[in-house]
Amino acid sequence: MPLVTLLTDFGAADYFVGALKGAILSVNSHAQIVDITHEIVAHDVQAGAFTLLAAYDSFPPGTIHVAVVDPGVGSTRRPLLIATDSYFFVGPDNGLFSYVCERERDVRVYQLTNEKYFRAHVSATFHGRDIFAPIAGALSKGVVPEAFGELVDDYVRLAPLAPVRDGGDDGATAWSATIIHVDRFGNLVTNITRRELAGAEFARGAKLEIGGREISSFRRFYADAAGDGVTDAAGGGADAACELFAIWGSAGFLEIAANRASAAQLLCAERGQPVRLTSLES
Amino acid sequence: MPLVTLLTDFGAADYFVGALKGAILSVNSHAQIVDITHEIVAHDVQAGAFTLLAAYDSFPPGTIHVAVVDPGVGSTRRPLLIATDSYFFVGPDNGLFSYVCERERDVRVYQLTNEKYFRAHVSATFHGRDIFAPIAGALSKGVVPEAFGELVDDYVRLAPLAPVRDGGDDGATAWSATIIHVDRFGNLVTNITRRELAGAEFARGAKLEIGGREISSFRRFYADAAGDGVTDAAGGGADAACELFAIWGSAGFLEIAANRASAAQLLCAERGQPVRLTSLES
Amino acid sequence: MPLVTLLTDFGAADYFVGALKGAILSVNSHAQIVDITHEIVAHDVQAGAFTLLAAYDSFPPGTIHVAVVDPGVGSTRRPLLIATDSYFFVGPDNGLFSYVCERERDVRVYQLTNEKYFRAHVSATFHGRDIFAPIAGALSKGVVPEAFGELVDDYVRLAPLAPVRDGGDDGATAWSATIIHVDRFGNLVTNITRRELAGAEFARGAKLEIGGREISSFRRFYADAAGDGVTDAAGGGADAACELFAIWGSAGFLEIAANRASAAQLLCAERGQPVRLTSLES
Numbered sequence: 001m002p003l004v005t006l007l008t009d010f011g012a013a014d015y016f017v018g019a020l021k022g023a024i025l026s027v028n029s030h031a032q033i034v035d036i037t038h039e040i041v042a043h044d045v046q047a048g049a050f051t052l053l054a055a056y057d058s059f060p061p062g063t064i065h066v067a068v069v070d071p072g073v074g075s076t077r078r079p080l081l082i083a084t085d086s087y088f089f090v091g092p093d094n095g096l097f098s099y100v101c102e103r104e105r106d107v108r109v110y111q112l113t114n115e116k117y118f119r120a121h122v123s124a125t126f127h128g129r130d131i132f133a134p135i136a137g138a139l140s141k142g143v144v145p146e147a148f149g150e151l152v153d154d155y156v157r158l159a160p161l162a163p164v165r166d167g168g169d170d171g172a173t174a175w176s177a178t179i180i181h182v183d184r185f186g187n188l189v190t191n192i193t194r195r196e197l198a199g200a201e202f203a204r205g206a207k208l209e210i211g212g213r214e215i216s217s218f219r220r221f222y223a224d225a226a227g228d229g230v231t232d233a234a235g236g237g238a239d240a241a242c243e244l245f246a247i248w249g250s251a252g253f254l255e256i257a258a259n260r261a262s263a264a265q266l267l268c269a270e271r272g273q274p275v276r277l278t279s280l281e282s
Numbered sequence: 283m284p285l286v287t288l289l290t291d292f293g294a295a296d297y298f299v300g301a302l303k304g305a306i307l308s309v310n311s312h313a314q315i316v317d318i319t320h321e322i323v324a325h326d327v328q329a330g331a332f333t334l335l336a337a338y339d340s341f342p343p344g345t346i347h348v349a350v351v352d353p354g355v356g357s358t359r360r361p362l363l364i365a366t367d368s369y370f371f372v373g374p375d376n377g378l379f380s381y382v383c384e385r386e387r388d389v390r391v392y393q394l395t396n397e398k399y400f401r402a403h404v405s406a407t408f409h410g411r412d413i414f415a416p417i418a419g420a421l422s423k424g425v426v427p428e429a430f431g432e433l434v435d436d437y438v439r440l441a442p443l444a445p446v447r448d449g450g451d452d453g454a455t456a457w458s459a460t461i462i463h464v465d466r467f468g469n470l471v472t473n474i475t476r477r478e479l480a481g482a483e484f485a486r487g488a489k490l491e492i493g494g495r496e497i498s499s500f501r502r503f504y505a506d507a508a509g510d511g512v513t514d515a516a517g518g519g520a521d522a523a524c525e526l527f528a529i530w531g532s533a534g535f536l537e538i539a540a541n542r543a544s545a546a547q548l549l550c551a552e553r554g555q556p557v558r559l560t561s562l563e564s
Numbered sequence: 565m566p567l568v569t570l571l572t573d574f575g576a577a578d579y580f581v582g583a584l585k586g587a588i589l590s591v592n593s594h595a596q597i598v599d600i601t602h603e604i605v606a607h608d609v610q611a612g613a614f615t616l617l618a619a620y621d622s623f624p625p626g627t628i629h630v631a632v633v634d635p636g637v638g639s640t641r642r643p644l645l646i647a648t649d650s651y652f653f654v655g656p657d658n659g660l661f662s663y664v665c666e667r668e669r670d671v672r673v674y675q676l677t678n679e680k681y682f683r684a685h686v687s688a689t690f691h692g693r694d695i696f697a698p699i700a701g702a703l704s705k706g707v708v709p710e711a712f713g714e715l716v717d718d719y720v721r722l723a724p725l726a727p728v729r730d731g732g733d734d735g736a737t738a739w740s741a742t743i744i745h746v747d748r749f750g751n752l753v754t755n756i757t758r759r760e761l762a763g764a765e766f767a768r769g770a771k772l773e774i775g776g777r778e779i780s781s782f783r784r785f786y787a788d789a790a791g792d793g794v795t796d797a798a799g800g801g802a803d804a805a806c807e808l809f810a811i812w813g814s815a816g817f818l819e820i821a822a823n824r825a826s827a828a829q830l831l832c833a834e835r836g837q838p839v840r841l842t843s844l845e846s
Contacts, residue, residue, distance in 0.1 A: 001357055003589060005582065011321075011466035012576065015336035015533065018287065022340030025285060033316070034589070034597070036582030039575075042467055052363055054579035058586030060593055061384030074503020102447065111477070124503035126532030129340060144793060184575035185606055221638020221688040233441060250690030251579065260607060260635060293603075293748035294576065297618035300569065300600030304622030307567060307598070311624055315598070322748055325824060336751065353824060356785020406785035408814030411622060 001032045001051025003059060004151045006094045007052050007067040008128065016053035016128065020068070023119065023129045032182040034059075045072040045095050047271070048156060050181050050189075053099040053161075054251035056087060065100075066128075067091040079112040080132050080155060090132045090139070102160065113149035125158040161191050163277065175277040180253070182271055186262020187247075190275050192254040195254075195277060205280035207257035208246055208256065211267055215256060217245045222259050242266060283314045284422035285341060285461040286367055288351040289334050290410065291322040295498035298410065302350070305401065305411045309488060310420025316341075325353040327377050328440060329553070331473075332463050336379040336445075336533035338369060347382075348410075348418045361394040361413050363439060365427045368461055372414045372421070377440040386488035412513040436531035443473050445559065461492075462535070468544025469529075472557050476537040490538065491514065491547055497538060499527045504541050524548060565596045571616050571631040572692065575646035582631070582691065585681065589691045593702025598623075605637040610722060611658050611835070614745050614753075616766040617663040617725075618815035620651060629657040629664075630692075630700045637729050638688035642720060643676040645710045654696045654703070659722040665734025666724065694705060725755050725843065737806040743744035743774075744817070746835055751811075754839050756818040761843060767843035773811055773819065775831055779820060781809045786823050806830060 004024055016040050024031050036055050040048040048069035056065055068090040070077075078093040086102035087098050093111075101107050102157035112131060115122075117138050119130040135148060163177035175196050181189040188210075197206060204219035218272075244263055249255040256263045256275075264270065286306055292298035305314050318337050322330040338347050352374040353360075360375040364387035371379050375393075376497035382390050394413060397404075399420045401412040417430060426555050445459035457478050463471040469494075479488060484500035513514075526545055531537040538557075540547045545554065568588055574580035581602050588595050600619050604612040612633035631734055634641075634656040646653040646661055648668035653661050657675075665671050676695060679686075683694040683701050699712055727741035739760050751794040752774075761770060767783035773779075808827055813819040820827045820839075828834065 001593065004595065005586075007582070013319055013321035014465050015333045016465075018289070018333075018337035019315070019532070021342040022287075022345075023314050024341070026340065026342045029283065029285065029314075032593075034585050035317075035583070036579065037577055037597075039577035041451065051579045051582075053374045055582035055586065058583040060590045072505045075505045123505075123530070124323065125529065129532065179696065183578050183580075210582070223639045224688075225635045247689065248687070248688045250583070250693065268644075295601055295603035295647065296747050297600065297615045298747075300571070300598070300615075301622040301814070302618035303598050304569075304619065304624070304627075308624045309621065311567065311596075317599075354787045357787045405812070405814045406788075407811065411814065 001030060003026070003034060003063040004031050004136050004140055005034045005036050005056075005059060005063060006038070007036040007040065007048060007055070007065065009042045009044065009048065009069045010038045010128070011042075016126070016165055019129045023133035024066075024137045024270055025141075027134050028141045031137060031140045036253045040069050040247070043069065045071075047181070048096050049158060050121075050161075051097045052096070053103065054244050056100055059087070061086045064088040064090065064136050064139050066132050067096050068126060068128040068132060069096055070094065079135075079153070080126060081110045081112055081135060081139070081145055081148050081219060083101045083108045083110070085173050088139055088145070089134050089257045092127070093156050095156045098156070098158040099161055101157070108145065109152055109155045110145050111149045111152045114147060117143070117148055138242050157274045162193070163196055165192050166276070177275040177277050178215045179269060179271050182269070186258070186264040187249065188256040188263050188267070188269055189249055189251065190254050190256065192275075193252055197254065197277065201247060201279055208258065208277055209276040209278070210273065211269060213244070213267060215244050215246055217243070217246045219247050219257075222247065222257060226260075283312060284310070285345040286336075286418050286422055287318050287320065287341060287345060287432055288320070289315045289318040289330060289337070290320045291324045291326065291351045292320045292410075293324075296321055298408070301408070301411045301417050302348075305423075305431045305466070306419045309416050310423045313403045313422045317421070322351050323324070325351065327351050327353075329380050331381045331440060331461035332443075334378070335385070338382055343368045346370040346372065346418050348414050349378050350410040350414060351378055352409060352556050355409050356538070360434070361409060361417075363394055363417060363421070363430050363438060365390045370421055370427070372418050375438050377438045378420065380438070381442040383439075383442055390427065391434055391437045392427050393431045393434045396429060399425070400423060400461060407425070412428065413491055438490050444475070445473050445478055448558070449529065455561045459557040459559055460498060461555045461557060464520065464546045464551070468540070468546040469531065470538040470545050470551055471531055471533065472536050472538065474559055475534055479536065479559065483561055484502050484528060486552075489560055491558040491560070492538065495526070495527055495549060497526050499525070500530050501527045501539075504529065504539060506541075565592060566592070567598060567627040567830040568595050568700050568704055569598045569600050569623060569629045569770050570666050571604065571612060571619070571629065572602045572604070573608065573612065573633045574602045574607045574692075575606075575783070576602055580690070583690070583693045583750065584630075584697050587629075587633050587697035588701045588704075591698050592705045595701060595704045597801050604633050607633065609633050609635075611745070613659050613663045613722060614725075616660070617667065621665055623651070625650045627686040628652040628654065628700050629791070630696050631660050632696060633660055634658065634691060642716070643691060643699075645674045645676055645699060645703070645709055646822060647672045647674070652703055652709070654700050659720045662720070662722040663725055664723070666846075673716055673719045674709050674726065675713045675716045678711060680709070681712055691817045693822070726757070727755050727760055730840070737843045741839040741841050743833060743839060746828045746833070750822070750828040751813065752820040752827050752833055753813055753815070754818050756839075757816055757840055761818065761841065765843055766810060771842055773840040773842070774820065775833060775838065777831060778806050779808050779810055783808070783809045783811050783821075786811065786821060788823075
């Protein structure tokens with residue numbers, strides 16, 4: 001049973017998500033549809049690209065990921081199908097797939113031109129329902145990527161996600177990084193990965209700077225407190241909750257967190273805010 | 283595999299949606315359940331009726347649409363099954379299905395009276411779980427509509443959705459229309475369809491009036507700007523974003539929109555607000 | 565087709581839910597996944613325990629319920645599989661399953677220790693994806709509970725949900741109860757069940773006290789008004805809407821409600837607030 005995931009900025013309150021699902025199932029009623037999220041901030045392509053990156057490879061090979069954050073719908077922006085050695089991606093050519101394309105292998109990008117696979121009447125305002133959904137439906141029935149259009153290589157790419165090396169002095173290494181996501185628990189996800197830093201380096205003097213604050217402690221898990229591995233619910237809980245620390249998040253990025261508190265609130269921080277990483281180790 | 287869609291005002295945070303799904307699957311564990319939305323404003327039958335109208339016919343024929351916006355649950359309001367030439371609808375007799383009934387053909391309305399198909403214990407507060415879900419489950423297993431109860435013809439109808447012809451003078455045509463939905467992007471969906479107006483007529487002097495503002499420009503798609511079809515991200519973006527225009531929305535209704543901005547915010551407009559359409563063409 | 569339900573505090577906007585589903589489907593692509601809710605208040609184990617209790621037994625026997633409200637993820641808190649005579653439950657050992665365990669029969673609790681069934685790399689911050697999802701996937705393929713770890717009997721239990729008998733005087737019976745949930749409609753769900761009170765007793769003088777207000781009327785359904793069973797939309801509607809009453813909710817608990825109005829707003833009440841039940845009957 002072919003899997004089709006959905007990631008959009010449609011919200012949960014409108015008819016858009018229902019129409020999208022119906023359009024897929026109208027082509028292949030055996031498609032198994034799974035929601036990733038419909039709560040990407042409206043028109044925020046970069047946020048969509050991040051969330052797709054963080055979720056897509058939890059799914060089994062062969063999964064078809066439909067992603068629609070599409071402020072340019074109806075304009076000359078192209079509709080795309082991307083095939084890699086493990087997955088398919090269907091959606092607009094606006095950078096939404098750049099982060100996954102950075103990570104995937106054997107990336108082939110097709111411009112969707114074969115109108116035979118589109119909805120009979122294509123609106124200028126809802127390509128999710130009228131182009132992407134029927135293409136995903138056909139793909140899930142086994143139609144080969146080549147049937148939908150020609151290969152292109154000039155697809156839209158966002159600026160790379162990685163932090164930028166930023167000199168440093170006296171043998172220290174420094175990186176200009178960014179908050180790329182704030183999750184529901186208020187954890188601040190940075191774009192720092194193990195390529196820039198191994199967690200153990202905090203013990204050797206690495207530190208983060210954000211909004212004038214310095215963060216130099218590291219924890220293995222959110223409830224990890226100094227010493228015993230679990231915060232004390234009775235004494236010192238308030239202090240422990242307010243302490244900010246760095247932690248490896250589940251999507252492979254370094255996060256700034258606070259146990260049972262929102263780091264975002266404590267720091268008044270938001271997505272896009274700069275973070276500076278300094279590592280003393282040579 | 284029979285499709286069952288759900289549209290409710292239950293919200294996503296409660297146990298209601300889970301209980302509804304469980305009750306369908308308890309009758310037919312092979313039912314394929316698809317959420318349209320659970321975020322209809324609480325008790326807002328008209329909003330539910332609109333969203334169902336906008337989504338239902340994206341689904342393949344034979345789909346069973348369960349809709350529950352049901353402030354009168356437990357009272358004498360009747361539980362209904364509606365069969366048309368393409369779909370089934372299950373829910374309360376309070377007008378929730380009027381808009382789809384206006385559009386569907388071969389509409390037969392059954393009052394659900396055969397308690398054999400209800401949950402063993404029917405509560406007075408949750409007919410979604412106790413009546414509508416088990417009926418949908420049985421229907422998805424192939425039980426015929428006649429088995430659930432008798433035909434009725436006095437089901438509750440909301441006022442028709444269409445705008446009202448409103449005189450006009452000097453050869454002009456005027457319509458009293460309404461905002462029937464505000465979507466997550468702030469687009470204002472009116473009840474004006476191609477029956478009242480073809481989009482091209484804006485070029486010939488048609489205009490909308492809402493809250494003292496006049497809207498006389500029309501665009502084919504949201505990012506459509508004067509001339510080039512895509513807004514310029516660099517220069518003039520702010521102006522372009524604030525310009526209000528009319529556009530054909532994907533549900534077949536004329537919308538008032540603003541590119542990458544919320545028309546609802548710009549106009550302080552909300553659902554129910556009157557809109558006047560004047561068309562100069564004779 | 566095995567059913568797997570999900571109940572979490574992940575919210576709908578992040579990649580967490582998608583990753584959880586992908587991880588289940590990576591083990592068993594035939595698993596049928598059903599969302600109960602992902603909107604449990606962050607880290608609120610008791611709220612999760614209540615919502616699971618209210619929804620779980622609507623599902624058919626054999627259903628696997630995965631619940632993840634897990635502030636202690638990565639710490640020494642144990643991962644559990646609970647098997648009963650009807651269902652399976654998978655999640656953290658922090659009390660999330662206490663209320664269902666109070667109600668279920670033949671409860672066997674296993675500590676998940678067999679890493680063969682975990683994700684290849686287990687993070688310290690997302691056991692939902694790395695432990696609970698793969699275990700649920702394996703379970704849905706027919707792996708027996710014993711394969712995942714040893715039986716334990718010292719699992720974490722929350723304080724029992726039931727109200728506490730509270731003396732009373734002159735032959736009256738009194739109970740100290742609590743608001744355990746506020747639903748989207750503003751209904752206040754108490755922990756009072758038919759064990760403490762039959763609805764008919766209100767006619768014989770039972771009453772509730774909350775925040776200095778006394779509630780002594782009872783209704784069978786939300787729209788039930790004095791006398792006719794349906795509120796009068798025309799006259800007296802405002803009064804009827806503001807009247808507070810007790811009602812049996814669909815999860816088997818006594819609720820405080822107001823027809824077409826929010827009892828929570830009228831009473832400025834919230835979860836955790838005490839309610840006193842006095843029953844005159846001896």
